Amino acid sequence: MDTETVKTPNNSPEYTEDKSSDEVGKSPYQLALRRFMKNKLAVIGVVTLVIIILASLAAPLLTDHDPTDSEMLMIERPPSSEHILGTDGSGRDNWARLLYGSRISLIVGFSAMFFTLIIGVILGSISGYYGGKIDGLIMRFTDLVLALPFLVLALTIMSLVENITITLFVTIIALVSWPNLTRIIRGSFLSLREQEFVLGARSIGASDMRIIFRHMIPNAIGPIVVNATLMVAIMIIAESGLSFIGMGIPQPQPTWGNMLTEAMSVRILREHWYTWIPPGLCILVTVLAINFIGDGLRDAFDPKSNQR
Amino acid sequence: ACNEEGGSDPGDEEEPAETEDPAEEEEPAEEEEPAEETSDEPVEGGELIGAMDTAPAGVFNPIFYSEAYEANILDFTHESLVGQNDNLEFIPELAHDWELNEDQTELTLYLEEGVTWHDGEEFTAEDVVFTYESIASPGYVEAGGIRTAFVTPLEGYAEFNAGETDTFAGVTAEDEYTVTFHFAEPNVNPLYYASYSIIPQHVFEGVAIGDMPTHAATLEPGEVIGTGPFAFTDMVEREQYVLTRHDDYWQGKPYLERITWQINDQSVISSLLENGEIDFVADPSGVPAADYEMVSGYDNVEIIEQTDFGYQLMGFKMNYRTTEDVESGTINPNNWVENPNVADQQVRQAIAYAIDRPGLVEGLLYGRGSVINAPIAQQFWAYTEDVPQYEHNQDTANQMLDDAGYVDADGDGWRDMPNGDEWVLDLAFPTGNQIRERSAPVIEENLEEVGINVNLMQPKEMTAYTEDIMTSDDEQEIDLYLIGWSLGSGDPDPSGLWSIEAAYNMSRWNNPESDELISQALQAPEAFDQEYRTEVYGEWQNLFATDLPAVLLYAQNKIYAFNERLNGVDPLPYAFANNPHLWWVSDAQ
Amino acid sequence: MDVKDLKTYFYLDDQKVARAVDDVDLTVNAGETVALVGESGSGKSITSLSIMQLINKPGKIVDGTISLLGQNLLNLSDKQMTKVRGNDVAMIFQEPMTALNPVYTIGNQISEVLRKHKKMNKKQARRRAIELLKMVGFPRAEDTFDEYPHQLSGGMRQRAMIAIAISCEPKLLIADEPTTALDVTIQAQIIDLMNEMKEKLDMALLLITHDLGVVAEYADRVLVMYGGQIVEEAPKKRLFKESKHPYTSGLMESLPSIYKEEERLGTIRGTVPPAHSFPKGCRFSSRCPHAMDQCFESNPDLIQLDHEHSVRCYLYTDE
Amino acid sequence: MYKYIIRRILIFIPMLFALSVVVFALSKAAPGDPFTTMLDPNIDRSVFEERKEALGLNDPIPVQYFRWVSSAVQGDFGESIVYNQRPVMDLIKVRFWNTIYLGIVALFFTLIVAIPIGIYSARNPYSLLDYGATGFSFLGLAIPNFFFGLLAIYFLSIQFGWFPAQGTVSGTDVSGLEEFIDRIHHMILPGITLGLAGTATYMRYMRSEVLDVLGSDYIRTAKAKGMSDRNVLYKHTLRNALIPIITLMGFEFGVLIGGAVITEQVFNYPGLGTLFLDAIINRDYPIVMALALIFGIFILVGNLLADIFYSVVDPRIRYD
Amino acid sequence: MATVEEKKMTQTEQESIVKVENLKKYFPIKGGILKRTIGHVKAVDGVTFDIKQGETLGIVGESGSGKSTLGRVILKLLDSTEGNIFFEDQDITKLNNKKMRPIRRDMQIVFQDPFASLNTKMSIEQLIEEPLLIQTDLSKDERKEKVNSLLKVVGLRPSDRLKYPHEFSGGQRQRISIARALAINPKFVIADEAVSALDVSIQAQVLNLMADLQEEFGLTYLFISHDLSVVKHISDRVGVMYLGRLVEIAPKKAIYEEPLHPYTQALLSSIPDTDVDREREVIKLEGDLPSPSNPPSGCAFRTRCPMAHERCAVERPELIHKGDGHYVACHLYDDEA
Numbered sequence A: 001m002d003t004e005t006v007k008t009p010n011n012s013p014e015y016t017e018d019k020s021s022d023e024v025g026k027s028p029y030q031l032a033l034r035r036f037m038k039n040k041l042a043v044i045g046v047v048t049l050v051i052i053i054l055a056s057l058a059a060p061l062l063t064d065h066d067p068t069d070s071e072m073l074m075i076e077r078p079p080s081s082e083h084i085l086g087t088d089g090s091g092r093d094n095w096a097r098l099l100y101g102s103r104i105s106l107i108v109g110f111s112a113m114f115f116t117l118i119i120g121v122i123l124g125s126i127s128g129y130y131g132g133k134i135d136g137l138i139m140r141f142t143d144l145v146l147a148l149p150f151l152v153l154a155l156t157i158m159s160l161v162e163n164i165t166i167t168l169f170v171t172i173i174a175l176v177s178w179p180n181l182t183r184i185i186r187g188s189f190l191s192l193r194e195q196e197f198v199l200g201a202r203s204i205g206a207s208d209m210r211i212i213f214r215h216m217i218p219n220a221i222g223p224i225v226v227n228a229t230l231m232v233a234i235m236i237i238a239e240s241g242l243s244f245i246g247m248g249i250p251q252p253q254p255t256w257g258n259m260l261t262e263a264m265s266v267r268i269l270r271e272h273w274y275t276w277i278p279p280g281l282c283i284l285v286t287v288l289a290i291n292f293i294g295d296g297l298r299d300a301f302d303p304k305s306n307q308r
Numbered sequence B: 001a002c003n004e005e006g007g008s009d010p011g012d013e014e015e016p017a018e019t020e021d022p023a024e025e026e027e028p029a030e031e032e033e034p035a036e037e038t039s040d041e042p043v044e045g046g047e048l049i050g051a052m053d054t055a056p057a058g059v060f061n062p063i064f065y066s067e068a069y070e071a072n073i074l075d076f077t078h079e080s081l082v083g084q085n086d087n088l089e090f091i092p093e094l095a096h097d098w099e100l101n102e103d104q105t106e107l108t109l110y111l112e113e114g115v116t117w118h119d120g121e122e123f124t125a126e127d128v129v130f131t132y133e134s135i136a137s138p139g140y141v142e143a144g145g146i147r148t149a150f151v152t153p154l155e156g157y158a159e160f161n162a163g164e165t166d167t168f169a170g171v172t173a174e175d176e177y178t179v180t181f182h183f184a185e186p187n188v189n190p191l192y193y194a195s196y197s198i199i200p201q202h203v204f205e206g207v208a209i210g211d212m213p214t215h216a217a218t219l220e221p222g223e224v225i226g227t228g229p230f231a232f233t234d235m236v237e238r239e240q241y242v243l244t245r246h247d248d249y250w251q252g253k254p255y256l257e258r259i260t261w262q263i264n265d266q267s268v269i270s271s272l273l274e275n276g277e278i279d280f281v282a283d284p285s286g287v288p289a290a291d292y293e294m295v296s297g298y299d300n301v302e303i304i305e306q307t308d309f310g311y312q313l314m315g316f317k318m319n320y321r322t323t324e325d326v327e328s329g330t331i332n333p334n335n336w337v338e339n340p341n342v343a344d345q346q347v348r349q350a351i352a353y354a355i356d357r358p359g360l361v362e363g364l365l366y367g368r369g370s371v372i373n374a375p376i377a378q379q380f381w382a383y384t385e386d387v388p389q390y391e392h393n394q395d396t397a398n399q400m401l402d403d404a405g406y407v408d409a410d411g412d413g414w415r416d417m418p419n420g421d422e423w424v425l426d427l428a429f430p431t432g433n434q435i436r437e438r439s440a441p442v443i444e445e446n447l448e449e450v451g452i453n454v455n456l457m458q459p460k461e462m463t464a465y466t467e468d469i470m471t472s473d474d475e476q477e478i479d480l481y482l483i484g485w486s487l488g489s490g491d492p493d494p495s496g497l498w499s500i501e502a503a504y505n506m507s508r509w510n511n512p513e514s515d516e517l518i519s520q521a522l523q524a525p526e527a528f529d530q531e532y533r534t535e536v537y538g539e540w541q542n543l544f545a546t547d548l549p550a551v552l553l554y555a556q557n558k559i560y561a562f563n564e565r566l567n568g569v570d571p572l573p574y575a576f577a578n579n580p581h582l583w584w585v586s587d588a589q
Numbered sequence C: 001m002d003v004k005d006l007k008t009y010f011y012l013d014d015q016k017v018a019r020a021v022d023d024v025d026l027t028v029n030a031g032e033t034v035a036l037v038g039e040s041g042s043g044k045s046i047t048s049l050s051i052m053q054l055i056n057k058p059g060k061i062v063d064g065t066i067s068l069l070g071q072n073l074l075n076l077s078d079k080q081m082t083k084v085r086g087n088d089v090a091m092i093f094q095e096p097m098t099a100l101n102p103v104y105t106i107g108n109q110i111s112e113v114l115r116k117h118k119k120m121n122k123k124q125a126r127r128r129a130i131e132l133l134k135m136v137g138f139p140r141a142e143d144t145f146d147e148y149p150h151q152l153s154g155g156m157r158q159r160a161m162i163a164i165a166i167s168c169e170p171k172l173l174i175a176d177e178p179t180t181a182l183d184v185t186i187q188a189q190i191i192d193l194m195n196e197m198k199e200k201l202d203m204a205l206l207l208i209t210h211d212l213g214v215v216a217e218y219a220d221r222v223l224v225m226y227g228g229q230i231v232e233e234a235p236k237k238r239l240f241k242e243s244k245h246p247y248t249s250g251l252m253e254s255l256p257s258i259y260k261e262e263e264r265l266g267t268i269r270g271t272v273p274p275a276h277s278f279p280k281g282c283r284f285s286s287r288c289p290h291a292m293d294q295c296f297e298s299n300p301d302l303i304q305l306d307h308e309h310s311v312r313c314y315l316y317t318d319e
Numbered sequence D: 001m002y003k004y005i006i007r008r009i010l011i012f013i014p015m016l017f018a019l020s021v022v023v024f025a026l027s028k029a030a031p032g033d034p035f036t037t038m039l040d041p042n043i044d045r046s047v048f049e050e051r052k053e054a055l056g057l058n059d060p061i062p063v064q065y066f067r068w069v070s071s072a073v074q075g076d077f078g079e080s081i082v083y084n085q086r087p088v089m090d091l092i093k094v095r096f097w098n099t100i101y102l103g104i105v106a107l108f109f110t111l112i113v114a115i116p117i118g119i120y121s122a123r124n125p126y127s128l129l130d131y132g133a134t135g136f137s138f139l140g141l142a143i144p145n146f147f148f149g150l151l152a153i154y155f156l157s158i159q160f161g162w163f164p165a166q167g168t169v170s171g172t173d174v175s176g177l178e179e180f181i182d183r184i185h186h187m188i189l190p191g192i193t194l195g196l197a198g199t200a201t202y203m204r205y206m207r208s209e210v211l212d213v214l215g216s217d218y219i220r221t222a223k224a225k226g227m228s229d230r231n232v233l234y235k236h237t238l239r240n241a242l243i244p245i246i247t248l249m250g251f252e253f254g255v256l257i258g259g260a261v262i263t264e265q266v267f268n269y270p271g272l273g274t275l276f277l278d279a280i281i282n283r284d285y286p287i288v289m290a291l292a293l294i295f296g297i298f299i300l301v302g303n304l305l306a307d308i309f310y311s312v313v314d315p316r317i318r319y320d
Numbered sequence E: 001m002a003t004v005e006e007k008k009m010t011q012t013e014q015e016s017i018v019k020v021e022n023l024k025k026y027f028p029i030k031g032g033i034l035k036r037t038i039g040h041v042k043a044v045d046g047v048t049f050d051i052k053q054g055e056t057l058g059i060v061g062e063s064g065s066g067k068s069t070l071g072r073v074i075l076k077l078l079d080s081t082e083g084n085i086f087f088e089d090q091d092i093t094k095l096n097n098k099k100m101r102p103i104r105r106d107m108q109i110v111f112q113d114p115f116a117s118l119n120t121k122m123s124i125e126q127l128i129e130e131p132l133l134i135q136t137d138l139s140k141d142e143r144k145e146k147v148n149s150l151l152k153v154v155g156l157r158p159s160d161r162l163k164y165p166h167e168f169s170g171g172q173r174q175r176i177s178i179a180r181a182l183a184i185n186p187k188f189v190i191a192d193e194a195v196s197a198l199d200v201s202i203q204a205q206v207l208n209l210m211a212d213l214q215e216e217f218g219l220t221y222l223f224i225s226h227d228l229s230v231v232k233h234i235s236d237r238v239g240v241m242y243l244g245r246l247v248e249i250a251p252k253k254a255i256y257e258e259p260l261h262p263y264t265q266a267l268l269s270s271i272p273d274t275d276v277d278r279e280r281e282v283i284k285l286e287g288d289l290p291s292p293s294n295p296p297s298g299c300a301f302r303t304r305c306p307m308a309h310e311r312c313a314v315e316r317p318e319l320i321h322k323g324d325g326h327y328v329a330c331h332l333y334d335d336e337a
């Protein structure tokens, strides 16, 4: 044979593939962000949500009215220059309630998500990482909580307390909604646990904490973030549903949910669109925006998934 | 079993102590022709659909039912010995005549003959005795009964109830059609005690009182037996309750063949009226004030608006019970602790001046109500307008508060106590009645306008709320509270709500003068004279309005609406269903 | 079977075009075993899927002819194609674990083909399927018929796949890396089985693999693929003894052998470039130790060295 | 497979037990006792004490629990506090089937809409109908179901009069087929409202599952075998795509029951949901307990059925 | 050839670095109605061998024969069921995670799947730095220095530091894995199918690298693979596993030239070779690998063994020394001993 043996000089740098230069050195998070930004709906979602958040923060600048102030002689007035969206059945300014209501709806959504996330991540990672008895215990408990429908459990607990404040409300909701997230996180952890890079981390002597926080959570971040996002939407809807049946954040505190309960009359539906369309739309738009974001995140973190 | 209906229906109110709620089921046998009547002749046949917004709990037994929705059925099926007329005077019903002895300790009633129960049995004096015996019998309360007030003044109640005697001496049958009520002491309003609905002895005989609430004849259509013009014959529970004509009704065969109660959500009732799917909406909620305008615009609907038999108030928590008392359930004024925040009469009056009550009526009630000044139903003979009126006037309020020494001492914009302490009034209110809920922030605002710092408490659901105010009033937190009472039509006696030791005296108003007047008004034999009672009650109302344990806010109007095809409607001051056997529809075939 | 100028491109999101198969000519004669070798990503699977017309979006067969017994498959309608697949041409896939539908029994999946193409009834199909299962070496074929894929081991599943593939006695059997996922001892069994079946049914066999050992052992003729193109074609012996293309030689060098003792392995530096960014000239130029200026300029054509050996390299343009 | 099912049922029993403990514990955590809500001042407190004693409310907690469970097993959940001491079971009986029917209609609606559209979407991704379906599912998930219900009542029932707004029947005097049609007619709006979120969810799941399966190796095998598109879709794709959906269906029971609480309220539909809500508002704990237990059993049975059905559809699960 | 000779010399002088005695790893099988443990997968079933300082021991065997499990048990990534593991004469069998930590400095593993064995969320620098961070107290700059030099060692550019795994090809990733394993200067490296997922041309690059590194750092390898030719190329000694048991272990030459165990013989004969002229006789094995949860009695290979006799079914053959470090577990050779 006359062909020379081709040897790679041992220490010479390797040829690396030609990647389009903007992808080089991008962390997976940056790449996910890029993919996310390419998703039009998701970007629209973010913009919408940012606008809503800004509006809620800027509420005092956007209206002079106190959302809990009843003007007795200004009940159910149609929109005017004084009351942009008219007034409700207690003579409160709808526009102010919409703005301030967004605060509470968002606070409820986000903080419930946050609590749920904390519980879910802690329980899910313990369960998924350690497995065995503790896993069995946590999972049985999860099953048990799941054996009662969210609303039934939430209502039952709410009937036990007398004064429903926002904190309490959020706590109760979080207390009943953690199982799903826990299961998802456990599932990811269970499969990650057997992955070679986790074994690798253990083989270099990394501590459990390090493995969980440095290796497993970042790799489970996709489902965690996506589900956390969708959780916000679910919580906002749940709040409105509970408000509707009179078990939500109590009046006169404005939330979109309890604003919508005003629409429980054909007269309002027919004659006072300005009372129910705005909060209805706000819930719809916010939840849509959040769902768009959630979907965008899902695609960004897991480009293979073909869910839209 | 107090029946505060804490449900979602706006405009629905609490019933007070049992002493005042019986009249609901009474049917005065008024013979006069329906008032606003067309010249058309009544025709027989046809049916009617009425709507109520909450389903009855399901106990269709006059001696055990507890709420207005059940009353809606019982109003058609059961009758009493005596009824009431427009002026709230007692008139004959199942008893066509009666006699009273001199010292008003014995009332003898002569019953209609030939009255039949829905199942064809004849109605006799034994049924009357049986009814009262049941209420008085041991175990009645344990079984959930709450109507003992009708039998307590009767002779031999205590012994019979304690099981010491086998027969109840309070009500006796002289013969088949004569029955006598024996009172332990001279009674001021004996007919009131004879106004309870009668249940059939032949149906319940042998049923232990404890089993009565769950007996088929209490629960099931077709089994519930009364003497009324309609029999309860069918139901789809929680949806439809069907009343069918009692052909042998003693006052003549009713025109209508059938009346169906349908349960509809408040939110759609008005539009169902408009498109004719329902024919009438009446007690307990009627048409919401907010919908009045809309409903009155419907061509096919007629409206009857009348003052409600009750009132809404804002009470001052003048005293608190001690914790020990709360735990043992005792009400002992000697132990009460005064609430310094509202102890000053002048302050209470100033607050009354500060609240814009006409504004409330105009705004929240859409004008469909009236300001009320005394704690007796306006329809009663005992009601008087001749009391301090507290017309809305901020200047007066400010002046009075200044005079009382409640000035802003620390410059924070709020008035302080005369001794310089912070002065914050906690205002509690329940959920359930939308208008009342909405009035809370309005009142807060009114008071803040005169410099009073009001803290709106978290509203609570009705049961929890009344528990707070009544049974755990030792928490010493609440200063002001909102509540509404719908009153019984039988007697104006306010003792159930305002006598010092009444549990429902939520203000813990401790004014011996008031108790003095209240008992004076019931004192035999002077009180046999209604004039006298009117006078005493006038005095009491004045005392009330001056000492002011509560600011009476408004009385909401009941708005009854019905399809114009329905004729013969003639509501009483406290109820829509009056002589339904005379109702008829113009389009019956 | 004759494939000419086959081009299958993938149109990627960002305007890029992956030329996964670019100008492939390939002939398989009846009774012959042709091996298609090449590294991962060289386009072997896409070539075979193109023949079956199972290319999914965003891929597309852009050009070429695929004629089977004189009939151009690319001109057939979808419906006509379903008659060809499984009947005239059958295919075996690499992954025995996932290539069978987990929810149907083996028997069901075999008789399905028979019923479709041979119009057999249920009973006939069952009988024939059991025969086939026996033929591919299932001793308890009756039982196996009613078993589900997850109850079989990898080798057994691959045999079941073969049973499906040969059930209609196709003219051409395409085996895309049929043994890569299997152990050597099983691999020997499976390839022997395929050869046996080929012989028995007089099929043509297109064997796709990256394992030169398998090629050396079983093929008649070999095509070496790189970057979506055939870079060398020769009968087996000639290829192994006198490989011409630097890539082919490089592959041979880098293979450790159990019979030789080599201290160091030869290597080809770098990796296969992705199909959407081949170098401008010869696709191997970026890794070729002999690359000349010319190689970076333009892509050489396939040069016919003699009637059975051709190569795509400028080193041989002069000869 | 039988082994699997038996095991699944055996797991069910301790879950049931745990559930009953939780439900009981929740009710015991409630402040006060049934009699604190009986405020009537004319009734002597000692009467309450006697009744408490008689009801055994002063017994040790485990004894109370045992008594409750053993009578619950016999279908006796005690007496309602608010509904005048009516047996809880009586109250539930009347409404039980209403809720079941409503759930069935909702589920039916969900499946009948979601599955075909999901399949269509997956087979024709990025087609007009696919975009429509995606839009629908986004909206379906974003709109609170009570709000949808209100709009449905307003437009479909009141403005157009197509459907009755409330209740389960128009009258008491229909029967047979007529009654059946009448009932269905009444259940359409609440059924759709209740099923809306599920429909949206399943449509998306179905789409992605079918897409997933269509991309799998065995579908390629089936195509390579020359199977027609129909066969590939109905035989090879659907069954595999339905497997994950079936697992989800187990959870759907919980969603339906939770949704029923609100939906029934909107439509004033006399089912367990409205009963539950009334009981919660009135703190009628015997009813709350009974219903919580029943709902829990629904869900557990739902999961059980899903698992069993799953084991039928997916042979891999049968032998582990 | 000088290096090879030298290596051989040193090896014999060296003490064994790893020794396992009668090592067993059983995985419980849950089943039955109550999910009780109803049996065991005997993934590793009584394996004894030692590895000398500086040598490469190759382990071959079919899929499921317990190779990976063996590697993981030795590293104590899995707890052993029975038997002892000695590392540098220290019994590490019973050490807990914490006590293991300092020992982990000296033993490292490189995995098969270049796509799953690197945490994709960490940059190359973070990945290679991690062992340094955990096991040493080097300063930040020192660590950076070290990362750079390691990258050079495995043939990557220092500028690749900031990239992420997804930007590299399989072969490059395997280099990164190796760099990571070498970061804390281990004495002993287990390569679990480290090249199996790579294309031949890339595989050769990595194999060469591993050989170079062994030379440079005096490493000891346990090289697990199912590819006999690869094992032959890199190993000094080779062990053959079948169903969790070591059936033969011997110096490379002996295994490949005079395999004793029928299984080894069959294995060798079924490898297709590129030498087209050689005529080989293939010993065809019947049937599949039996399930490790229910291995045949006696000799596990007897079900497929062309030479099985009655004794094989009853008695489990033990490893016996056939001279020159050649051990075999087969009844065919019992009586000769």
Ligand SMILES: Nc1ncnc2c1ncn2[C@@H]1O[C@H](COP(=O)(O)OP(=O)(O)OP(=O)(O)O)[C@@H](O)[C@H]1O
Pocket (backbone or CB within 6 Å): C010, C012, C018, C019, C020, C038, C039, C040, C041, C042, C043, C044, C045, C046, C047, C057, C058, C059, C210, C274, C275
């Ligand atoms: N769906 C697809 N989208 C984009 N590019 C694709 C797709 N499928 C294949 N390719 C590209 O086509 C080229 C050839 O792929 P192919 O699967 O034919 O390689 P192969 O030779 O079979 O490799 P292996 O040995 O890994 O199976 C690859 O470079 C791949 O990137």
Ligand SMILES: Nc1ncnc2c1ncn2[C@@H]1O[C@H](COP(=O)(O)OP(=O)(O)OP(=O)(O)O)[C@@H](O)[C@H]1O
Pocket (backbone or CB within 6 Å): E027, E028, E041, E042, E043, E061, E062, E063, E064, E065, E066, E067, E068, E069, E070, E226, E292
């Ligand atoms: N975590 C585990 N639980 C249960 N069984 C296991 C586990 N890990 C491995 N096994 C079983 O142990 C046996 C040996 O597995 P192992 O992975 O060690 O084999 P291997 O020789 O490395 O195979 P391969 O070549 O496929 O990697 C197999 O039958 C496997 O199913």
Ligand SMILES: [Mg+2]
Pocket (backbone or CB within 6 Å): C044, C045, C046, C176, C177
């Ligand atoms: Mg391929």
Ligand SMILES: [Mg+2]
Pocket (backbone or CB within 6 Å): E067, E068, E069, E193
């Ligand atoms: Mg392995």
Ligand code: NI
Pocket (backbone or CB within 6 Å): B001, B002, B003, B004, B015, B016, B017, B018, B146, D040
């Ligand atoms: Ni009461």
